[in-house]
Amino acid sequence: MMIGVVAGAGPFAGLDLLGKILAQTQATRDQEHLTVLSLSLPEAIADRTAFLLGETAVNPAYAIAAQFAQLAQAGASVAAIPCNTAHAPPIFDVVRAELARQAVTLRLLHMIQAVGGFLQAHFPHVRRVGVLSTTGTAVARIYPLHLEPLGYTVLTPPPGVQQGHVHRAIYDPDYGIKACGVATDRARADALAGARWLQEAGAELLVLGCTELPLAIPEATLGPTPIVDATLVLARALIQAVAPQKLRPWRLRS
């Protein structure tokens, strides 16, 4: 079974997912690692947040679907895209529809549903979940859509904190993670400002619901609050789908 990854949205998130698939696989030599086909073709995929905010009419879903189809044709049987914002229904539902229309045989995992399952399995007593994300993910209410039916209350930062801090940590052209490829001190400070707001609002757990954010907040906990990295959860879901016996046991600090 070959894992397929649409790795260009964005490319550092793709790299991060590939690394987490390796790190979460039990293997003592090269040959025991899983088969992974990764296509990073970022040029073709328009910015997901820009589409959700109406700044571009180009739905990135078509390019994403085409890349999944290419992975399937090359042999992938289970696939995912490590981009939370791409899971907004106006994008992800169109990806699914396109793959169905083209009769592509591929099991497509859903990153945010995977996070929901992960919370139920590992944090059964948590109810109030804080989510840090792009503005696109927040506006599209992707996390509430998938976590509220499971009984969670989803907290997100108010517009001032979202636009003035969290969004800039990711997108600022001078110090944002997408521009720099690393988390600058200022990007980390902005991400932490969002995290602190959520803690003060009563979040019992924080989901890093944008694949750039684990670069800025690599910790397993912030004070008493556990941090759940959606990319790590997706890596584990992919391993679980193709080789459950090779999935490393989960620990909060690993």
Add this chain to the structure above:
Amino acid sequence: MMIGVVAGAGPFAGLDLLGKILAQTQATRDQEHLTVLSLSLPEAIADRTAFLLGETAVNPAYAIAAQFAQLAQAGASVAAIPCNTAHAPPIFDVVRAELARQAVTLRLLHMIQAVGGFLQAHFPHVRRVGVLSTTGTAVARIYPLHLEPLGYTVLTPPPGVQQGHVHRAIYDPDYGIKACGVATDRARADALAGARWLQEAGAELLVLGCTELPLAIPEATLGPTPIVDATLVLARALIQAVAPQKLRPWRLRS
């Protein structure tokens, strides 16, 4: 133009190359990064050193060629494998012959030739080059074969240092980089023992001629001695081949 990477030999080296392609590309947003298709299928590729030492009769060249052919079929036009040992003539010549036999259209870059060109461009005054590698790479004399015709003297550790230290840094089942996926303190100490031997033997520059070694020796220099990471050189050669205008200027400390 799509870059293809045979990324499973070993999978951490593949990941490292993908990260270095991103890091060496000039881009200020996701969409400016290059197109990269990466296939990590380590299960199919027998250990390269084991083959060169006669411990297995299975030449990994056939599996490697099949994976290059798969990348070409999926659209890659320039490709490479981030494994120094796979560039031993008994392996790499067979890869090339297989691709020619199957009429695969693909520009295959050669990691060690790329290192030779890099040394000529950036270290024109260096003559004595120390190489740290697997025992397979050393026994197959891959680096002397490609660097001596350019006028370099290639130094490698004597068998005791090679087997007792350098090889174990990479392969030891308890603390080696391949088993652990990270450089343990002991793996680093073993790699540094090899580096010091080469420095004392008069090496003016050290090539990390095994893709695992940059994990153990991430420094740009060891004392006065510049370190050249063959994986970084290969990343730059791939960018140069598809989008030279996007290649970051090279600096010894970057």
